[in-house]
Every structure is written in structure tokens, then in C-alpha cells.
Amino acid sequence: MSIARIDLNKFLTPSTDILHLFLYLCRNITLFKMSNHSSTNLLDSIHTPADLRRLPIEKLPQVCQELRECLIQELSINPGHFASSLGVIEITVALHYVFSTPEDRIVWDVGHQAYAHKLLTDRRERFCTNRKLGGLHPFPSPSESEYDTFTCGHASNSISAALGMAVASRLEKSNRKVIAVIGDGSMTGGLAFEGLNNAAGTPNDMLIILNDNNMSIDHSVGGMKEYLHHLHTGSTYNNLRNRAAQRLMQWGWLSDDRKKRIITFNNAMKALLNNQQNIFEGMNIRYFGPRDGHDVIELVNTLRNIKDMRGPKLLHLHTRKGKGYEPAEKNATEWHAPGRFNPETGERIKSDNTNQPPRYQDVFGHTIVELARQNPRIVGITPAMPTGCSLNIMMNEMPDRTFDVGIAEGHAVTFSAGLATDGMLPFCNIYSAFAQRSYDNIIHDVAIEGLDVVFCFDRAGLVGEDGATHHGAFDMAALRPIPNITISSPMDEHELRHLMYTAQLPDKGPFVIRYPRGNGEHTDWECPMHEVPIGKGRKLKDGQNVALLSIGPLGNTAQRAIETFERKAAEQGRQLSVAHYDMRFLKPIDEDILDEVGRNFANVVTLEDGVRNGGLGTAVMEYMNEHGFNPRIKRLGLPDHFIEHGTVAELQHLAGIDEASIIDTLEGMTQA
Numbered sequence: 001m002s003i004a005r006i007d008l009n010k011f012l013t014p015s016t017d018i019l020h021l022f023l024y025l026c027r028n029i030t031l032f033k034m035s036n037h038s039s040t041n042l043l044d045s046i047h048t049p050a051d052l053r054r055l056p057i058e059k060l061p062q063v064c065q066e067l068r069e070c071l072i073q074e075l076s077i078n079p080g081h082f083a084s085s086l087g088v089i090e091i092t093v094a095l096h097y098v099f100s101t102p103e104d105r106i107v108w109d110v111g112h113q114a115y116a117h118k119l120l121t122d123r124r125e126r127f128c129t130n131r132k133l134g135g136l137h138p139f140p141s142p143s144e145s146e147y148d149t150f151t152c153g154h155a156s157n158s159i160s161a162a163l164g165m166a167v168a169s170r171l172e173k174s175n176r177k178v179i180a181v182i183g184d185g186s187m188t189g190g191l192a193f194e195g196l197n198n199a200a201g202t203p204n205d206m207l208i209i210l211n212d213n214n215m216s217i218d219h220s221v222g223g224m225k226e227y228l229h230h231l232h233t234g235s236t237y238n239n240l241r242n243r244a245a246q247r248l249m250q251w252g253w254l255s256d257d258r259k260k261r262i263i264t265f266n267n268a269m270k271a272l273l274n275n276q277q278n279i280f281e282g283m284n285i286r287y288f289g290p291r292d293g294h295d296v297i298e299l300v301n302t303l304r305n306i307k308d309m310r311g312p313k314l315l316h317l318h319t320r321k322g323k324g325y326e327p328a329e330k331n332a333t334e335w336h337a338p339g340r341f342n343p344e345t346g347e348r349i350k351s352d353n354t355n356q357p358p359r360y361q362d363v364f365g366h367t368i369v370e371l372a373r374q375n376p377r378i379v380g381i382t383p384a385m386p387t388g389c390s391l392n393i394m395m396n397e398m399p400d401r402t403f404d405v406g407i408a409e410g411h412a413v414t415f416s417a418g419l420a421t422d423g424m425l426p427f428c429n430i431y432s433a434f435a436q437r438s439y440d441n442i443i444h445d446v447a448i449e450g451l452d453v454v455f456c457f458d459r460a461g462l463v464g465e466d467g468a469t470h471h472g473a474f475d476m477a478a479l480r481p482i483p484n485i486t487i488s489s490p491m492d493e494h495e496l497r498h499l500m501y502t503a504q505l506p507d508k509g510p511f512v513i514r515y516p517r518g519n520g521e522h523t524d525w526e527c528p529m530h531e532v533p534i535g536k537g538r539k540l541k542d543g544q545n546v547a548l549l550s551i552g553p554l555g556n557t558a559q560r561a562i563e564t565f566e567r568k569a570a571e572q573g574r575q576l577s578v579a580h581y582d583m584r585f586l587k588p589i590d591e592d593i594l595d596e597v598g599r600n601f602a603n604v605v606t607l608e609d610g611v612r613n614g615g616l617g618t619a620v621m622e623y624m625n626e627h628g629f630n631p632r633i634k635r636l637g638l639p640d641h642f643i644e645h646g647t648v649a650e651l652q653h654l655a656g657i658d659e660a661s662i663i664d665t666l667e668g669m670t671q672a
Contacts, residue, residue: 042066047122049096049147060097060296064089067116068324070124075115076343078128080138080465083322083335084183085115087213087293091181091317092116094299095209098307099177102146105165109158109182111139112336113211121147131465133646138467153469154434155407156189158182159208163199166206177207177307184212185384188406199312200283207306208285208314211293213321213332280314289316294323333387357520361458363493364515365390367500367529368427369397375504377425381405383412389429389458409434413441413453420451425504428453432460432472432514443482446510450484453510454503460489460514461552461609462638462652467645473638475514476551476586477614485510486534487586489552493525495584501529508534516553516609518648535588543579546669547597547631550607551583551616554657558607561662568663569670576670589619598629603669605634609657612637634665 042059043066046052052063067089075082093116095106101121108114118136119127123145129135140148150161162180169176186192187210199206280287286309291302299317306313321335322328327346328335340349372378372394380402386392395402405412409430416426430438435457446453460472479487486509490496496515503511540555541562550558562578569576579601581593597604604624606617617635624631638655645651652658656665 043070043119043124046120047124049101049120052093052096052120055097057097057297057300060093060300064093064296065324067093067119070119071115072325072343074127076341078130078132079337079339080115080131081112081337082325083328083332084110084112086325086328087319087321087323087332088113088181088211089116089323090294090296090299091209091211091319092120094296094303095179095181096120097300098303099179102149104177105149105162105179106147107150107158107162107165107178107180108140108152109180109186110155111152113181113183114140114152117147118145121145131467131645133644133650135645138465138645139469151469153467154437155186156182156191158186159192159195159199159206162206162208163195163202163204166204167202170203170205177205179207179209181209181211184210184214185407188384189408190410196280196283196285200285204312205310206312208312210289210314210316211319212290212316213319284311286311286313287316288313290318291315293317293319355523357493357523358525359390359518360493360496360515360520361388361390361517362393363496363520363525364429364456364458364500365393366526367497369394371500371504372398372401375425377423378504379403379419379424379426381412381416381419381426381428383407383409383430383434385429385431385458388431389456391429409438410441413438413455414445416453417441417445417449417451420446420453421449426453427456427500427504429456429458431470432457432475433463433470435475436478439478442479442485442510447482447484450509452506452508454500454508455510455512456500457512457514459517461516461554462643462648462655463517464648464651465645468642471638471643472514472516473611473643475512476608476610476616477618479512480587480614480619485512485587487512487514488584489514489586491550491553491555491582491584493520493522494527495532496520497525497527497529498532502532502534505531514552520553521556532584535585535590537581537583537585537590537593539579539581539593541578541580543577545576545578546603546605546666547579547581547601548605548607548662548666549581549583549593549597549616549620551586552609554607554609555580555582557652557657557659558662561659561666564659565663565666574670578666583616586616586619589623591623594620594623595627598624598627598631602631603634604631605636605662605665605669607657607662608637610637611640613640632669634669636662636665 042055042063046063055063068086071085099106108117117140123136126136131138137144139153141151142148149165152158158180159182162178166178169178182192278287288302288306292298302315306315320329321332338348341347342349368378368380368391378401380391380394382389382391383405384407386395386404391402403415405415412428412430416428419426435455457472457475459470460475463470463472476487479485488499490499490513496513499513502508503513540559548558548562558580562580566577581597583590583593604620606620608616612618612635615637617633617637621633624633636657643651643655649658653661
């Protein structure tokens with residue numbers, strides 16, 4: 001890296017601030033210093049994949065090593081998704097070397113693995129802005145680069161999307177190649193199988209890269225994991241088949257009809273010779289592998305051999321998450337997104353959490369164990385997030401009562417419904433943004449029957465640097481119209497425990513508890529639990545001029561804002577006061593509170609960490625209109641556009657739900 005090559009125009013955007021510019025310059029100066037002590041400089045000549053393709057094949061291992069070193073250094077100070085990106089470097093280099101991107105399409109399944117892809121596609125100089133406000137997106141985004149073909153923040157969609165692109169290419173009579181890169185964890189998702197099924201019956205030339213590392217974030221689970229573990233096709237057989245196929249094509253014998261008959265015969269013979277049935281070839285998707293996903297030269301040769309073959313095909317590659325960095329290889333789950341660390345020693349740099357409140361997820365994890373010891377009906381379900389949601393605490397103590405169902409949110413819900421049908425009490429823990437994928441299952445399989453299923457929606461509200469695909473913005477608005485369902489959001493850890501206790505009592509029906517990512521409010525969170533009356537909020541403070549109705553942890557922000565507002569008003573000689581209500585339940589909503597507010601207040605503010613349209617504010621407006629009240633209502637919540645990435649504090653300010661915004665709103669309501 002040469003200082004003379006730094007291009008600020010590539011970095012500067014309308015939202016760039018001085019801190020980002022400072023980090024950018026510091027990073028490039030660091031790389032400049034490193035280059036004076038290193039002979040690894042191939043990356044300096046690679047700005048786009050076209051530059052990569054000009055290198056001789058024997059240089060590719062060095063490119064992979066430089067990419068690995070670059071990511072280790074960068075992610076040690078600018079945290080992101082670490083182990084996944086290290087594990088797919090050779091695949092990334094081989095794909096961009098063999099295929100003519102961006103004309104050829106690479107569709108990534110989830111963006112955890114796409115950092116090397118970003119570095120090779122003219123974003124290395126801006127990579128220090130990754131996941132920062134105004135900087136590079138946390139996942140591939142078509143709005144950011146022509147090399148990013150599809151939004152990929154949620155798992156299992158790559159095959160379906162790539163199939164659509166492949167069919168479009170065929171309809172346009174284009175020679176464009178389309179490749180889906182999907183991990184074995186994402187292959188547990190139902191959408192992946194729907195895509196495979198359609199690919200088998202639709203004319204297309206798509207290539208599926210199955211990146212098999214036996215991991216999602218935690219270890220992969222289920223029958224697909226076991227199947228892939230035992231799946232094997234001998235290299236001798238594959239080489240023989242490839243040579244035969246090439247000769248038949250040269251002779252013109254592989255028409256579409258003949259090809260289908262030959263492939264069917266080929267699959268039957270392989271199953272007979274190997275004494276196993278290949279699920280992919282059983283669907284007439286040609287299978288190659290398994291291969292070493294870290295041998296970049298062999299990968300290039302394999303991809304060259306199969307890239308022009310007609311029909312759908314799958315290349316099965318074995319990789320290791322965290323490849324090339326020993327601490328990450330040994331514990332890929334902890335190194336999925338490790339935060340800052342010392343790249344030389346592997347020591348993770350943690351902030352001082354002394355006397356800090358626990359994370360909401362950990363309060364959930366310990367509380368469900370406490371409840372399950374008392375209630376033998378309780379079982380725990382998670383779609384591939386036992387560590388992320390802290391259900392692993394129960395899993396360690398009660399393994400026969402906890403179920404990781406893989407990346408399959410819809411199945412997690414319907415599986416829970418089946419458990420509830422026969423007397424169990426499932427706590428189904430899903431990240432809020434991922435729960436969107438199970439909407440029909442919640443309605444059709446749980447709500448219609450009024451089954452006792454407790455939905456714990458972790459990561460509700462703004463989650464920060466993971467951006468638009470991961471914000472838990474829509475759950476309240478989406479679920480509120482559904483009959484038979486209770487929707488709640490605790491203001492703090494004590495309320496979370498009380499709501500969990502209430503939800504496991506008999507005959508509560510479908511019960512949603514949504515709570516945020518991050519730390520709570522209390523170090524003394526282990527309070528005795530008690531039942532909360534369903535649909536009842538609480539008045540936290542009396543007031544005369546404005547009524548503020550909040551739901552969830554933003555109530556703590558509201559408390560601080562009210563204190564500041566009233567103090568400043570008093571300093572100015574104005575006697576103003578704000579009544580504060582913690583609604584606690586969105587559905588059923590507390591009508592006694594709404595009647596009290598409607599009778600006594602001309603100014604009402606609602607506050608929520610979900611979308612304004614359809615959430616708490618909308619519910620309050622509907623009630624006031626229907627019951628003849630006419631207060632002026634100001635709704636504070638997430639706006640009607642997708643919010644990108646940044647720190648939670650930055651995003652709350654942009655959305656107008658931080659302390660300063662609440663104070664400004666109260667000021668405006670009392671001046672009018």
C-alpha cells in the first residue's frame with residue numbers, strides 16, 4: 001500500500017464525519033508501515049476481479065494469504081464477522097478468478113462470509129468504514145456495488161435468487177453464469193430445499209457452491225449435517241465421468257433429452273457403486289465433490305472444468321471456519337464476531353463490564369432454567385441460535401428439553417405448535433428480524449388454535465452495526481392485527497422475568513415477549529418473579545401537561561428525558577410536568593390507561609422502538625378516535641424507510657427516539 005494511492009474521493013460521502021476520516025487515515029498509514037516490512041504486495045495491484053484474473057494461477061495462494069492477513073489486521077480493530085470470512089477466502093478468490101464478474105453473478109447466502117469479496121471488488125480502501133454509519137454495508141448490498149448481486153442478510157435465499165437470475169439469463173439468451181454460495185447451516189432452511197426442488201425441474205445452468213464447514217454460528221444440527229458428513233464421491237469416478245461427458249459433448253451426443261437420460265442412468269450407477277443415494281443427484285442436480293475448499297488452485301481447475309456444463313450442478317467443498325487463524329479455528333462460535341482483539345496473541349479486548357447490568361439474552365437464559373426447574377412442561381426451541389439467545393444455558397443443564405432446529409424459523413414455530421398441542425409449553429426464541437420468516441406459521445399453526453406457545457423475540461428494535469436486515473423493526477406492527485395473541489415488551493430485566501413467569505402460567509395462549517440486544521438496567525436483576533395482569537400497564541409518574549406512553553426499554557430513555565425536560569423548564573421559570581405510562585402490553589392494550597389519558601390530556605406522545613406505522617402510536621390513535629377523544633398525538637418510533645447501520649445511539653438519534661429527540665418533542669408539545 002502506498003500513501004500516494006489513497007483516494008479520499010472513494011471514502012468521502014455526505015455522511016462521512018471526522019472520526020471516520022481519522023480512522024481511514026490511521027488504517028492506511030498502518031498498512032503503509034506494514035508494507036515496508038513485508039514483501040506481500042499483490043493486493044496493491046488488485047482493485048477489481050479483472051486485475052485478479054491477470055495474475056498467473058500460481059500467485060493465487062499468495063493472494064489468499066494476503067487477504068487473510070488483511071482481514072485479521074482490519075477486523076482486530078474494526079470488529080465484524082470474522083471466522084466465516086476467513087473460511088471462504090479461497091472460494092472467493094477462485095470464483096472471481098474463473099468467472100467474469102460482475103457480468104457473471106455470485107449470490108452469497110448471508111453476508112457473514114463476504115468480506116474477502118468486498119476487498120477484491122474495489123472496496124479495500126474503504127473497508128475500515130465497514131459497519132459504520134455512512135460506511136460500507138455490513139452485508140453485500142446491490143446499492144453499494146455492482147458486484148453485490150442480491151441482499152443477503154438472512155439465510156437460505158441464495159438458491160432461489162440465483163435460480164431466478166439463471167432463468168432470466170436463459171430467457172435473454174445470455175451466456176451469463178450464475179453461482180450461489182451457500183453454507184451447510186443455511187442448507188437446513190426450508191427455502192433452500194424449495195429452491196433445489198424448483199432448480200431440478202426448471203431448465204437452468206446454475207452452479208451451487210456448498211460451503212460445508214459443519215457450522216452456522218453454532219455447530220450445524222440435524223439430518224442434513226449427518227448426511228453431508230457421510231456424503232462422498234470418489235475422485236477417480238468424477239474424473240472418469242468428466243472425461244466421458246466432454247467426449248460426448250464433442251461428438252454432439254448430449255442433447256437435452258439424451259443428457260437427462262444419461263444423467264439419470266449415471267446417478268443410478270453411482271448409487272449402486274458407492275452403496276449410497278445422493279440426494280442432489282436424485283433430483284437430477286449434478287454433484288461434484290467433496291473437495292478441499294482451501295486448495296485454491298484445485299478449486300480453479302475444478303471450476304474451469306464444470307463452468308460450461310449445461311444444467312444445474314452442485315460443487316461440495318469442505319472448509320474450516322476461521323481458517324488460517326488458530327484461535328478462530330479452535331473456537332469458531334466465539335470468533336464468529338469476536339469484537340476487537342490482539343492479532344498477534346489472539347487475546348480478545350473486552351470493555352470493563354465490572355458492575356455492568358447483564359445482557360437481556362442472559363437474563364432470559366438464566367430465567368428459563370429457573371422456570372423450567374419448577375415447571376416440567378417447559379421446553380426451549382431455537383433456530384440455530386443457542387449461544388446468541390443464551391438458550392445454551394438451559395441446553396447444558398437440560399439437553400433433553402432444548403431443541404436447536406437449525407436455520408428454520410417457520411419450522412421452529414410449527415414444531416412448537418406440535419409440542420403445545422400435546423401438553424408441552426414451548427419457549428420459542430427467535431431473533432425479531434428472523435421471526436418475520438415465520439409469520440404464516442404464527443397465524444396458521446399457533447394463533448388460530450390459541451396454543452400456549454411463548455415467543456421470545458430477541459434483538460427487538462435497532463440492533464446497530466448489522467443494519468437493515470437485522471433490525472427488529474416490524475414485529476409489533478406485523479403481529480398486532482392477529483387475534484388470540486398477547487404482545488408484550490418489558491421495560492427492564494425485572495419486567496422480563498415477570499413476563500416470562502406470567503407467560504408460563506396455564507392457559508395464556510400465544511404470548512410474545514420482545515426485548516432488545518445489549519445490556520439492561522439493573523445489576524440486581526435476580527428479583528422474585530410475580531404474575532403481571534395481562535393487558536395492564538403502569539403509571540410511572542404523574543404529570544399535567546403531556547402524557548408520554550412508552551413500551552419496552554425505551555421507557556428508561558423517556559424517564560431520563562422527562563427529568564431533564566422538567567428540570568430545564570423549572571430553570572426557565574416554567575412549571576411543566578409530564579405523566580409517564582409504561583404500557584407494557586401492545587395487545588391487549590390497557591384501555592383504562594387510554595381512557596385516563598384521553599380524559600385528562602390534550603397532548604400525548606407515544607414512544608416505541610418499532611415502526612411507527614401500525615405499532616403503539618397507531619393503536620393509541622385508533623382508540624382515541626373510536627372513543628371520542630381528541631388529543632394531539634405525536635408518535636415517536638422508527639420512520640417509514642429502512643434504517644441502515646451504525647451504533648445504536650447513532651441510529652436512535654437518526655430515528656428521533658433518543659433522549660434529545662424526546663426532549664425536543666416535549667418542548668414542541670408544550671409550546672404550541
